[in-house]
Amino acid sequence: MNTASADEPRWLSDEEQRVWRAYLHATTLLDDHLDRQLQRDAGMPHIYYGLLVALDEAPHRRLRMTELAMKAKITRSRLSHAIARLEKNGWVRREDCDSDKRGQFAVLTDEGHEVLRRTAPGHVAAVRQAVFDRLSPDQQKALGEAMRLIAEGLQPKEAGADLPWLR
């Protein structure tokens, strides 16, 4: 399956390097940019905002911790800490799960929903300005496709396909 010997690595070509560096630069800059924007306007980092969004879109504005972690692509541990912080802010509340006493729901509070309502326009504007305003429709499409492929390759295999809550 692998014809190259292990001690002779295939380095990146010049063109591949350029692509890779562009990727690194863009992602670090954009990540920072959006973190700052949201920290300033919403008082939380980008990923926390994403958690609120995920909850807001879920039925009854609630998700099991594990499911939320998967949607957000983060570990349960990280999520636990994050939810603890959001709970302190009054934007999320925990609820026990009846059918499985180990389980916890994270529930978006009205206050949390309100924060989202108030800050979403600014955030969308920031994303639009940094990304969509700069790319042609074709470029947007290509970006989406490339990102989808990369994400698929990294997703834990068959992730989530066997979660009991999803029937």
Next chain:
Amino acid sequence: MNTASADEPRWLSDEEQRVWRAYLHATTLLDDHLDRQLQRDAGMPHIYYGLLVALDEAPHRRLRMTELAMKAKITRSRLSHAIARLEKNGWVRREDCDSDKRGQFAVLTDEGHEVLRRTAPGHVAAVRQAVFDRLSPDQQKALGEAMRLIAEGLQPKEAGADLPWLR
């Protein structure tokens, strides 16, 4: 310049949302993946590794702090902390700047160079497997182009064009 009223945000279209979510998923997954890979094999996070690479490529394996921060797209503060840690590892050393007594150079040590030599193949393999093996040449090119455009838009205007060290 702006014909839309400020209180009527232009939401993302469905297709734009799909692109944006693919971007978020891919970047968080890949970032985590590479951080883990490098933490395991090289004992440092991805961005620290990038600092060593930047130094390795610089003349005399040394760069002014500010220049290094710009190349890595991070704040000086973050760089200060990072270099302190790398210094503790013996991979980087600081040197005073003769022509400007406020200035500091970060210099890659032989040990640091050796760490790079030893861990680069594994890292390149990880990048290749996660990114380049999954994208056609056209897709790679498109990804690079999109990322370049995004990065350009976020770069502090005329960044670095006026650094005295660069003449």
Next chain:
DNA sequence: CTCGATTGCTTGAAGTATCAAGCTCTATGA
């Protein structure tokens, strides 16, 4: 020359991330 503004970099505190270890509860199968 001199003083105020700026540049280059660092520091400390507070917030967030990661890892391993832990707890409780559920499912499995003998």
Next chain:
DNA sequence: TCATAGAGCTTGATACTTCAAGCAATCGAG
């Protein structure tokens, strides 16, 4: 039905990031 393995989530320690504040050296206007 009971023990054991695993699932679901949390915790605490350590590392990293961020922000604001700080110090010292340089620049530039007068």
